[in-house]
Amino acid sequence: MSPSAEYKTLDLHDQTFLDSNEMVLNMGPQHPSTHGVLRVILKLDGEKVLGTECVIGYLHRGVEKIAENRTYVQFNPYVDRMDYVAAVSNGLGYCESVEKLINVEAPPRAQFLRVILAELNRLASHMVWLGTHALDIGAITPLFYTFRDREEVLKIFEKYCGARLTTHAFRIGGCIYEAYDGFEKDVLKYCDFLEPKIDEYESLLTGNRIWVQRTKGVGILNAADCKALGVTGPVLRAAGVKWDLRKAQPYAAYDQVEFDIPTAQNGDTFDRYIVRIQEMRQSVRILRQAVDKLPAGPTMAKVPKVLKPPVGRIYHSIEAPKGELGYFIVSDGSTQPYRVRVRPPSFVNLQALDKMVRGALIADVVAVIGTLDIVLGEVDR
Amino acid sequence: MPDEKSELDKSPQQANNGLAGDPDKAPEKTVNAAPATAASPTPPPPPVAPKPAPAAAKPAAPAAPPKPAPIAWESPLVASLKQQYGSGIREAAIYLKDKYLVVDKSIVFDVLTRMRDDETFDYCVDVTAVHWPKREEQFDVVYILYSFAKNERVRIETMIKDGEKVRSAFSLWPTADWLEREVFDMYGIEFTGHPGLKRILLPEGWTGYPLRKDYGIRQQDQAWIKANIGIESGQ
Numbered sequence: 085m086s087p088s089a090e091y092k093t094l095d096l097h098d099q100t101f102l103d104s105n106e107m108v109l110n111m112g113p114q115h116p117s118t119h120g121v122l123r124v125i126l127k128l129d130g131e132k133v134l135g136t137e138c139v140i141g142y143l144h145r146g147v148e149k150i151a152e153n154r155t156y157v158q159f160n161p162y163v164d165r166m167d168y169v170a171a172v173s174n175g176l177g178y179c180e181s182v183e184k185l186i187n188v189e190a191p192p193r194a195q196f197l198r199v200i201l202a203e204l205n206r207l208a209s210h211m212v213w214l215g216t217h218a219l220d221i222g223a224i225t226p227l228f229y230t231f232r233d234r235e236e237v238l239k240i241f242e243k244y245c246g247a248r249l250t251t252h253a254f255r256i257g258g259c260i261y262e263a264y265d266g267f268e269k270d271v272l273k274y275c276d277f278l279e280p281k282i283d284e285y286e287s288l289l290t291g292n293r294i295w296v297q298r299t300k301g302v303g304i305l306n307a308a309d310c311k312a313l314g315v316t317g318p319v320l321r322a323a324g325v326k327w328d329l330r331k332a333q334p335y336a337a338y339d340q341v342e343f344d345i346p347t348a349q350n351g352d353t354f355d356r357y358i359v360r361i362q363e364m365r366q367s368v369r370i371l372r373q374a375v376d377k378l379p380a381g382p383t384m385a386k387v388p389k390v391l392k393p394p395v396g397r398i399y400h401s402i403e404a405p406k407g408e409l410g411y412f413i414v415s416d417g418s419t420q421p422y423r424v425r426v427r428p429p430s431f432v433n434l435q436a437l438d439k440m441v442r443g444a445l446i447a448d449v450v451a452v453i454g455t456l457d458i459v460l461g462e463v464d465r
Numbered sequence: 466m467p468d469e470k471s472e473l474d475k476s477p478q479q480a481n482n483g484l485a486g487d488p489d490k491a492p493e494k495t496v497n498a499a500p501a502t503a504a505s506p507t508p509p510p511p512p513v514a515p516k517p518a519p520a521a522a523k524p525a526a527p528a529a530p531p532k533p534a535p536i537a538w539e540s541p542l543v544a545s546l547k548q549q550y551g552s553g554i555r556e557a558a559i560y561l562k563d564k565y566l567v568v569d570k571s572i573v574f575d576v577l578t579r580m581r582d583d584e585t586f587d588y589c590v591d592v593t594a595v596h597w598p599k600r601e602e603q604f605d606v607v608y609i610l611y612s613f614a615k616n617e618r619v620r621i622e623t624m625i626k627d628g629e630k631v632r633s634a635f636s637l638w639p640t641a642d643w644l645e646r647e648v649f650d651m652y653g654i655e656f657t658g659h660p661g662l663k664r665i666l667l668p669e670g671w672t673g674y675p676l677r678k679d680y681g682i683r684q685q686d687q688a689w690i691k692a693n694i695g696i697e698s699g700q
Contacts, residue, residue, distance in 0.1 A: 141666035146682075148651075149675055153682045184561055187533050311587050311613070314640030325613070332616050394532055398561050399609055399620060401590070412607065414595055427591040427609075435643050464666060 105129050109446075113142050117220045117450040120460030124437070124449065131445045136438045140431075143464035151424035156182050156391045157256060159424065164250040166428065167462040169212045171250050172205035172241075173404040179254045180335055181400040181411035183385075185393040186256075194258035194383045195337040199374045200271060201244070201253055202336070203367040207278065208237040209405035209457075210360050210367075214285060217357075217454035221298045226288055233281050240270050257387035268375045275368045282364055289357070299354035303440040303452035306351050313439065314432045317407025319456065322359045323351035329403035341373040353455040360457075392419055406430055406457050426465060430458040535560040542584060546576065565620035573623040574632040577608060581637050586610040586619065589638035592645055594652045598678045603627045604654055608634065625654070633659040651676035668693070 106129050113121040121142035127135045147166060151159045163178045164171035176198055183190060190198070215230035238248040245253045245261055253259065289295045305315065307323040320327060328345045330338040346362030348355035393415040401410030407429030414423040433456050440456075441449045535558035543557045546566070554576075556567035568576050580586040590609040597603055602624035611618045625631060633656035634641040645656045646665040653674040656662055663669060670693075671686050690696060 141664075141668070144666040146675060149680075149682055187561065312639050314589055314638065314644075327613060333618075396533065396535070396560050397595075398563050399591075399618070408590065410591060410609070412591065412593060412609065423595045425591065425593040425607075427593075431643065431647075432640060435640060 106134065111449070113139070118453060118460075119216060119458060122434075122453070122458070122460055122463070124453075126446065126449065128446070131447075133441050133444055133446065133449060136441060136449070138434060138437060140434070140460070141464050143460050145465065147465040148424055148426060151421055153420065155419045156393070156421060159421065160254075160256065161250070161252045163426075164252055165461060166426065166465055167209075167404065167406065167409075167430065167459045168249055169459055170205050170209040170405045172201045172253055173209075173402065173409060175252060175254045176202050176336065177400070177402040177404065177409045177411055179256050180402065181398065181413055182256045182391075182393070184400050185396065185398050185413055185415055186387070186391065188257055188385050188387055190258040190336075190385055191382050192337070192379045193381045194254075194385075196340075196374050196378045197259045197263060197383065198254060198336045199338060199341065200371060200378070201241070201251075203370050203374070204237050204240060204271070204274075206367050206405045207364055208234045210364050211237075213360065213405075213454075213457045214357075217451075217457075218289060218295075220450050220454040221295065223289065223292070223295060226285055229281070229285060229288070233278060236274055236277065240267075240274065243267075243270070255384065255387075256391065258382070258384040260384065262383055263378075268378065271371055271375050275371050279365070279368055282361060282368075286361060290361075296354065298447075298451060299357060299455075300352060301350075302353045302444065302448050303455055304350065304352045305436055305440050309436070309439055310351070313436045315407070315436050317403070317405070317429055317433065317457075318356055318359045318363060319351075319407070319433060319436070321345060322348045322355040324349050329401060329408060333401075335400075335402055337374065337377075338370075340377065341370050343370050353451055356455045390419060392417060397423075401427065404429055406459070406462075407433055428462045428465060430456075430460075430462040431465075434458050434463055533561050538564050538566075546579075550576070563620060564618070565622060567622045567624075570623045570625050570629070570631065573606075573608075573621065574634070576621060577610075577634055577637055580610055580619070580621070584612065585614040586612045588613060589634065589640050589644075590618070592634065592641050592648060594648045594654055594676075596652060596677050600624075601626065604652060606631055606648070606654065630655045630657045632657050633662075635659055650674070653677070 106127060109126045109128055111124045111126055112118040113123040118124070123139040123142070125137045125139065126133055145165075147162055150162055154162070160175065160178060163174040167174050211230040211234040215227035218226035241251050241253070242248050243264055244267065245251050253261070305319060305323055307320070307325050310320045310323045310325065324347055326345050326347050329335070331345060343366045346359050346366065348359050395415055395417045397412070397414040399410055399412045401408050408427065409429055410427035412423070412425035412427065413421055416422040437452060437456065440452045444452070538557045538559045543554070543566070547554050547557070550568070550572050553569040553572040554566060555569060558565060566576070588611040590611050591607070593607050595605040595607065597605070604625050604627070606623050606625060608621045609618065610621065623631070631654060633645055635645065636658065642660065643665060645659055646662060648654050649656065649662050650664045650667055651674055664671060667675070668689070671689055673680055673684065673686060
């Protein structure tokens with residue numbers, strides 16, 4: 085057998101494997117710790133997990149089919165509904181992909197606005213993750229803190245484009261909205277506001293004995309497993325792989341700002357927590373530079389209103405808060421995309437769940453689902 | 466600036482009106498007349514519509530992007546693959562910085578194996594498909610690979626007929642498990658050697674493959690909905 089056999093998930097419809105000590109437990113789809121509608125079937129020996137099977141698709145809306153029946157511009161708002169806690173990143177990936185297809189580049193000011201909004205969104209996404217993840221493990225307070233602070237990000241979004249979550253902030257060719265008066269000041273004020281708050285989250289959790297015991301050594305995924313399973317984002321970096329698409333293949337204006345890629349070594353739940361916290365600090369650092377360097381000029385490139393990309397196909401991906409978010413677009417020369425394939429980070433990362441929880445306890449499954457930072461809207465599309 | 470844009474917007478409609486004759490807008494008609502006459506036998510002119518428009522709007526603007534075309538991809542990797550497989554490598558090109566190979570279905574697994582083992586493409590980014598109902602080989606199966614060592618991405622495509630099977634890439638990259646299940650779910654393409662090929666996003670027992678072009682956007686498996694949800698239709 086190939087080494088891949090160890091990644092094979094269980095076929096739980098085959099009930100013959102059960103001996104007297106084993107049982108099958110259904111978790112979800114309506115379970116608070118599954119962050120949406122994820123159903124996990126667990127095969128257990130007492131409290132020990134022997135294997136899992138994920139049942140997904142409850143939120144399937146056929147986004148890729150819809151794309152084939154809309155024009156390139158009309159499809160733009162739909163992508164916000166996939167990863168709805170990081171809508172800006174979705175929009176950024178889609179707009180950049182179509183721009184690549186029509187060979188247009190957004191003007192420098194738009195590139196920096198994109199970086200600012202995408203990083204604010206990364207902060208918002210990580211704060212949702214931290215709050216809910218800590219809540220799953222039993223610490224209630226961080227949820228209140230993070231949602232309070234995330235609110236300020238959403239206020240900036242609302243002032244910028246009128247929407248809080250599904251922002252549709254970008255258009256193909258740049259940003260349709262100019263930054264409002266005081267935008268830069270708001271962002272800088274938020275940076276100053278947030279930095280002590282991150283310290284506060286850390287003072288609640290990093291040294292907390294319960295937190296450490298619940299997360300250290302739990303859900304270990306090493307670098308080789310990450311690569312084999314296609315896992316990207318903070319999960320990969322926590323396993324010691326210094327890889328971030330913002331550095332590896334820079335897009336927008338990420339090549340003009342300085343930041344580090346935080347990594348950790350053990351690849352356990354605690355390390356992923358540390359990596360994401362460090363990423364938040366790096367985001368603040370990027371925000372300060374981007375605001376400082378924000379050039380003047382137009383925010384939209386010249387894009388024909390009737391968009392007919394030449395025949396061809398491209399793949400473009402960005403570093404979304406959860407990992408590599410890619411779009412594979414096939415154009416047949418008409419106004420509608422012939423095929424839009426979304427490569428969702430949550431979907432691929434969720435595949436690692438089985439590997440991570442084998443041999444662990446049921447309570448760890450909850451911790452691992454939280455640490456993978458999945459959004460079911462993106463898993464199911 | 467806004468005026469120019471609205472002109473851009475109008476140009477396709479005006480091209481139609483041009484035949485009826487609209488004497489009010491003589492200067493613009495000279496611009497639009499060319500596409501109008503060219504469009505009458507309806508060839509597929511994707512670049513024609515956007516191309517003359519920016520030129521008419523503002524000649525000094527750096528826009529008017531040159532029409533991109535695939536250029537031949539030449540590298541030691543491609544050379545050695547061509548030497549080994551000959552005409553099995555149907556195309557090796559770069560389009561808008563995307564490197565891709567189109568290979569024959571008989572050797573696709575070998576090429577993938579080689580990419581992983583010899584060329585350090587250790588991360589399978591995506592497996593997907595595209596449906597072309599009018600072609601004899603109806604489906605493109607697309608693999609997107611990435612090499613951490615080289616920081617390079619390559620797309621490998623192959624074409625298969627309806628009903629033909631592809632060897633699963635699960636033994637090379639376990640991540641292909643769910644990705645191939647999704648392709649099976651949406652296109653009905655079967656992968657041999659897959660550890661558990663079944664639907665993933667749609668419920669088991671659903672009939673039809675939604676991302677095929679002949680599957681309508683409002684189409685549903687009415688019988689399944691009636692039996693499992695107990696309503697006439699979801700619409």
